[in-house]
Amino acid sequence: MQVGIVGLPNVGKSTLFKALTKNQVDINNYPFCTIEPNVGIVEIIDERLEKLSHMSKSQKIIPAIVEFVDIAGLVKGAAKGEGLGNKFLAHIRKVDAIVQVVRTFENSDITHVHNRIDPVGDMEIVNTELILSDLETLSKRIDKLQKEARGNNKEAAVKLFAAEEIKKNLEKGNLANQVKLEAKNKIITELIQELSLLTMKPFLYVYNISNDYCRDAINRVSTNRVSANCINLDIKLEEELSEMSPEEIKELGLKPEINKLAAKCYDLLGLITFFTTGEKESRAWTIKKDSTAPQAGAAIHTDFQEKFIRADLIRWDELLKIGYWSKAKELGKIKTVGRDHIVQDGDVMEFKI
Ligand SMILES: Nc1nc2c(ncn2[C@@H]2O[C@H](COP(=O)(O)OP(=O)(O)OP(=O)(O)O)[C@@H](O)[C@H]2O)c(=O)[nH]1
Ligand SMILES: [Mg+2]
Incomplete structure (x- = not known):
């Protein structure tokens, strides 16, 4: 199971990836610093596992993991091939959930591709590109389904109705994962799997705040309808903390928040943990809910x-x-x-x- 990190160029995606995975990656103050995706593993810190291993005096502890993929920045027109365009979208198609990094911090030294701090506008640019790509997928599918449904194919008729419902919603600017569909209907589930829409994936927004962050922008974001699933994180600070020892962090009186994000992503992917425990090892195993x-x-x-x-x-x-x-x-x-x-x-x- 993979979580993809997406967003506009230069908003802190690789910085977040580095803070999460501790992998050394290129982080530079210019757009399109990342081109090929970086893939890394994050261990889920779980108090329960630590306690169980202590109880069993286990020689080894094996935590659950989540894989993160740091993807190239996307720009307006990506669905039509701008920037890294289709390549970028193909990388997103492969992941199981999306974390969208949104810049809210103000700092004139760090380039913003549109020379302004506008979290809501930025989110809309990114989401619009994903939606446009999905609309293309849907249109092709609807054409095919219309032909099949004409032959009195009941299954095709059900799929056609659902596909049109999703299309209507996307045209209004909603994400496919916001569309209310009969989740238990086998035919619809099959359609959803076949379509593999980008905006059907579970979404989490990470607002990259910092000391110099713009409160006003955060307030605007939190009243925005797309902000249901979100988390505030000072990504730069988290990256700095990830390089320090626990003692150094304690001395500063700070507490890393990054583990919360990894745990939230685990949940976002619809995963749960069961344990095995013994003297040899205590281990967290990942399964679907x-x-x-x-x-x-x-x-x-x-x-x-x-x-x-x-x-x-x-x-x-x-x-x-x-x-x-x-x-x-x-x-x-x-x-x-x-x-x-x-x-x-x-x-x-x-x-x-
Ligand atoms: N002040 C401040 N700077 C940040 C923050 N997060 C990232 N930066 C800086 O922004 C620049 C870009 O960060 P990256 O993590 O490379 O951005 P990216 O989204 O991966 O960019 P691309 O790979 O080009 O799409 C770097 O110089 C970071 O140090 C933050 O929270 N506050
Ligand atoms: Mg990057």
Whole structure:
């Protein structure tokens, strides 16, 4: 699962990527500094895992991870091939969720491609390009569906109706992920997968604030309709903190906020964690929300799904309170579940295959 970092050129995308992944990447005060995408892994800091590993005296801790991709800046006309145009959009198409970095900080030394600080305007430029690209995808699909629907193809008719509904919304400037569709309808789900629209992906806005940030701009952003899913971050400061030792940070009386973003992205991707714990290792495993026990097992080994017999589980905090697995078992606190059981975030599990 990958999260793509997008936004106008020179707004702090690579700085954010560096703060998150600690990968050394080019950060320079000029637009289109990044051309080829940078890919990096971020460990999700999880207090629960640390406590479990402490309880089990584990030799190794293996946290959950999220992959981030730092993508080239986009400009007006990208959907028509301006800037890095289509190449840029192809990189976005591959990711599972989008983090859009929006500049709100004022600093005349840092070039803004439009020579102004206007977060709402910037977001609209980026979103418009994504929407235009999606409209092109939709138009082609609608043409095809219209032909199919004429032949009394019921499935095509359902898809056509949904595709037109999405198109209408995009034309109003809404993102596809804001369109209310019958999420449980199999045909519509299939259409959504086939279309793979950029604006259907989950979105998170990161407002790049700083000491010299413009409060007025933030206020305008927060009253804007597209700001539902957002987070304020002083990206430059976070990057500086990522280079310091915990002692140095403590001395400054500061607290990094960057981990919150990684955790929020994990959530944005629709992911949850279950744990395994023992002397050898304690580990956080990543699964999609609503996964069944055999599907969760597949995170450990693909074989586990097919050869699944049952799973034993307990909530992480309950296990921690009791102190160890065998005692929890003695006390009858370990639950045995079958194939249909839906795994919850924070379950500690053992699989029987
Ligand atoms: N003052 C200030 N400067 C920042 C902040 N974030 C980034 N910068 C500076 O802005 C410049 C551009 O940052 P990058 O991270 O390279 O921007 P980018 O979005 O990756 O740019 P492209 O790759 O060209 O699209 C660098 O000089 C950063 O140091 C911030 O929060 N405050
Ligand atoms: Mg960059």
